[in-house]
Amino acid sequence: MSKSAVKIKNEESIKEKEDYEYIVDLKHIDKFYYTGVATQVLFDINLQFKAGSVNSIVGPSGSGKSTLMNILGTLDKPTKGEVYIAGKRTDQMSKNELAILRNQTIGFVFQFHYLLPEYTALENVLMPFEISRQKVTSKVKEKAINLMKFIGIEDVKDNLATKMSGGQQQRTAIARSLMNNPKILLADEPTGNLDTEATDKVYNLFREINEKFGTTLIVITHERRIAEKTDRIIEIRDGKIHLDLYK
Amino acid sequence: MHPLYNEFLEYIDKEDKEKCVEFVLSKLDNKEIDVPTLYKEILEPSLNKFYCDAEEENLCIWKEHVRSSIIRTIIELCYPYILKERRERGIKNLNKKVFIGCPAEEYHEIGARMIADIFTLNGYEAIFVGANTPKEEIRDAINTLQPIYIGMCVTNYFTLIEAEKAISLIKEHTEFTGKIIVGGQAFLSNPDNYKKIGADILIQNYGDIEKLAKEG
Amino acid sequence: MSLPLRIALRFLKRGKWQTLLIILGISIGVSVQIFVGILLNSLQSSLLNNFIGNSSQITIVSDTDDPLIDDYEDIVEDLEEFDELTVISVANDQVGTITIGTESESVLLRGFEFEDADKIYNIADRIYGGEEPDDDFEAIIGKDLNDELELDEGDKLTIFGFITVGNKTVPVNGTFEIVGFFDLEISSINSQWVITTLDSVQIMYNTSDTITSIEMQVPEELLYEADEIADEIDDELDLEDDDLKITNWIDENQNLLNGLQSQSLSSYFIQSFVLISVVIGIDSVLAISVIQKQRQLGILKAMGINNRTASLVFIFQGLFLGIGGAIGGISLGIFLLWGFTQASASDFIIINYDPIFISISAAIIIISSVIAALSPAIKSSKLDPIDIIRGE
Incomplete structure (x- = not known):
């Protein structure tokens, strides 16, 4: 992409900002799974997230919260209803459009880290940028290293993903999710298999990210330590929003 | 100050x-x-x-x-x-029981103790069950004690979820007909949360308890 | 370098042993294909060179009882118009007998324009003692014949023959000075041919300026079209009118040809089966790789790689495996062929490391590898990240 093209794109995105009230807006979402019989997992979900907010989604396993998260992240499509991300309707986009949207707008952090074991920590962090088909300049590399510094994993930047502790892997995944300055960071049980200390570190990081970059955070968690510190807790029960509490 | x-x-x-x-x-x-x-x-x-x-x-x-x-x-x-102050103020015993407790996972009980004392001072028979009370225990206590009010103190905003679970259990599985009162730091910045968890009254200061006593 | 290319290289690099193993597998397949293909091709061309290359491929002879052809110069002139003919050589062949001790042995006395005949039979290079016949009644004889005669250069050899005059048969003879010995590597020739000048035969058999055959060769690439060229000549010169007929090596060596063709066929079969097994091998390895790399693909897709890129990762893996296998296989194949020539003492087969054949083989294996990567690539393209993320 040429410099001017990037510039135009940035201007466009600034314009877009004025066009939407919520960074994520779910309208009347139903989700069915078909495995022989149709099972409804989400029932008429209406949910909005303000840009720059810190949110958690809690609920028992099987409540549909992961499905909700996957729909939020455009990895899954609702059976019915509308999904708007940063003002754009996504439930009707093509797979390739969604891929671009995810690459540019959404950062993912999963419970099982999901680093690419073939790559070093730094290369993993750079991957979203590479996927955007832009040239990795020394400036971009510097940005990645700065991100890793910010997250406290610069020492292991040249380690293969498999040669890191769970906490380091998760923090690498977080650095990676931030590489393209996403508007939204989606985390699905990000501390699910981390110890208490690492959990606190990850949470504090989320807070710092939110403050430093203004990233909207949506975290699925069963960890009270995490949820109690977010500004909003959404409890999903039986595929419905059971509670929606603001701090 | x-x-x-x-x-x-x-x-x-x-x-x-x-x-x-x-x-x-x-x-x-x-x-x-x-x-x-x-x-x-x-x-x-x-x-x-x-x-x-x-x-x-x-x-x-x-x-x-x-x-x-x-x-x-x-x-x-x-x-x-x-007790001394109640006597001195000439406050009658209202002969009404008030259940005071904290929902499961709520470990901050001091506020609840204070509230219990204020209820006592206002003529109620306040029964304080302590912190981190599982919802089933609360249900059993309600069925036994037959209080007129249930007071639940919630400090941590995450435990609003537990408070809600306890409240819905009480509503579904007891014959409690009184009011559910909630209070605590969890409601400080967003008082509306009390409605969301199904409570009837939010107490924000001790005066609210006096008012309650006067209303009978 | 494009992203899918780099991801493909990285996947291969990190699965080093698996990659090496599959490249080794492909290499062995390719080496067999190269070995069999080149060996049989070389065998064929050696065969052709030996039997067809050094003989007349198209021949004009008399179609009547009288083997003699008059006025052959006109015919030769006409033949020279044909660009397809590389050699035109006239010969007057007569049967004679010689005496060895008490036995008489028949020989074929071949009268050539030596320079022309040499182009067909490559005689001059294979004279191992003495020189070519130049003057009248100078002759050279084959190695096998001389094993019996035990002549030296300068020795004389008398050949007896018959000519028909009217209804009578009249004996003739000629005494030749043996000026050299040849070894044309075919024992029937070595034991029977006596090569001399055209004039000597015409004088001895009193045939004035006649010949018995016109022998011709075509370029190597037209070898298998000799029959068509012969037909063309026949049509053009109306040989029948002159009581002549034209023959070609294809019609006269149908058995050899059939043999060669079935050899080729079997070679193609072997090569095809090797290729099929290589393709199946690549396909199954990449199919397993897609399953192994599902997680990675899921992550990459969640991060925004599109389906095309995801499938290109496997196409490139196929391409690299193909290139690796082609390089390894060709090297190994050439090594095997070299070993084969070292081990077999015979220099009958001259191995022809045909660059065109090798290039085609390499191209086929690389293209096949890419084709083998197609179904894994499609699988990779269809993979839904949600299944990976939900599957945990």
Whole structure:
């Protein structure tokens, strides 16, 4: 992409900002799974997230919260209803459009880290940028290293993903999710298999990210330590929003 | 700020339990302060406005625990003064039971104890069941005690979820017909949350309890 | 370098042993294909060179009882118009007998324009003692014949023959000075041919300026079209009118040809089966790789790689495996062929490391590898990240 093209794109995105009230807006979402019989997992979900907010989604396993998260992240499509991300309707986009949207707008952090074991920590962090088909300049590399510094994993930047502790892997995944300055960071049980200390570190990081970059955070968690510190807790029960509490 | 607050803070900052207790009891004896004022303007602020250096988080936790323990002792010692004050104020026994407790996973009980004392002072028979009470226990207690009010203190905003679970269990599985009262720090910045968890009344200050007593 | 290319390289690099193993597998397949292909091709061309290359491929002879052809110069002139003919050589062949001890042995006395005949039979290079016949009644004889005669250069050899005059048969003879010995590597020739000048035969058999055959060769690439060229000549010169007929090596060596063709066929079969097994191998390895790399693909897709890129990762893996296998296989194949020539003492087969054949083989294996990667690539393209993320 040429410099001017990037510039135009940035201007466009600034314009877009004025066009939407919520960074994520779910309208009347139903989700069915078909495995022989149709099972409804989400029932008429209406949910909005303000840009720059810190949110958690809690609920028992099987409540549909992961499905909700996957729909939020455009990895899954609702059976019915509308999904708007940063003002754009996504439930009707093509797979390739969604891929671009995810690459540019959404950062993912999963419970099982999901680093690419073939790559070093730094290369993993750079991957979203590479996927955007832009040239990795020394400036971009510097940005990645700065991100890793910010997250406290610069020492292991040249380690293969498999040669890191769970906490380091998760923090690498977080650095990676931030590489393209996403508007939204989606985390699905990000501390699910981390110890208490690492959990606190990850949470504090989320807070710092939110403050430093203004990233909207949506975290699925069963960890009270995490949820109690977010500004909003959404409890999903039986595929419905059971509670929606603001701090 | 209450004129006695700073002196009290000085003692409690040093974890000087003896001085704290002596100071409070002497002021109560001298009638320089009454119990609700003591709770509202000295004990509560010293608990809540607890400065904590994030770098020394571990240090903070033990300090907070020592502080809580001192305050708990003071609250226990306040009970005779509550009864005395009730007599002196000429408040009749209303013959109404009030259940006071905290939902599951809520470990902050001091606020609830204070509330229980204020209910007692206002003529209620306050029954304090303590912190971290599982919803089934609350249900059983309600069925046995048949209170007119259920008071639930929620400090941590995450435990609103547990409070909601307890409230819906009470509504579905007891014959309770009174009002569910909630209060605590969890409602401080967003009072509307009380409706969302299914409570009837939010208590934001001790005066609300007096009003309740007057309304009968 | 494009992203899918780099991801493909990285996947291969990190699965080093697996990659090496599959490249080794492909290499062995390719080496067999190269070995069999080149060996059989070389065998064929050696065969052709030996039997067809050094013989007349198209021949004009008399179609009547009288083997003699008059006025052959006109025919030769006409033949020279044909660009397809590389050699035109006239010969007057007569049967004679010689006496060895008490036995008489028949020989074929071949009268050539030596320079022309040499282009067909490559005689001059294979004279191992003495020189080519130049003057009248100078002759050279084959190695096998001389094993019996034990002549030296300069020795004389008398050949007896018959000519028909009217209804009578009249004996003739000629005494030749043996000026050299040849070894044309075919024992029937070595034991029977006596090569001399055209004039000597015409004088001895009193045939004035006649010949018995015109022998011709075509370029190597037209070898298998000799029959068509012969037909063309026949049509053009109306040989029948002159009581002549034209023959070609294809019609006269149908058995050899059939043999060669079935050899080729079997070679193609072997090569095809080797290729099929290589393709199946690549396909199954990449199919397993897609399953192994599902997680990675899921992550990459969640991060925004599109389906095309996801499938290109496997196409490139196929391409690299193919290139690796082609390089390894060709090297190994050439090594095997070299070993084969070292081990077999015979220099009958001259191995022809045909660059065109090798290039085609390499191209086929690389293209096949890419084709083998197609179904894994499609699988990779269809993979839904949600299945990976939900599957944990």
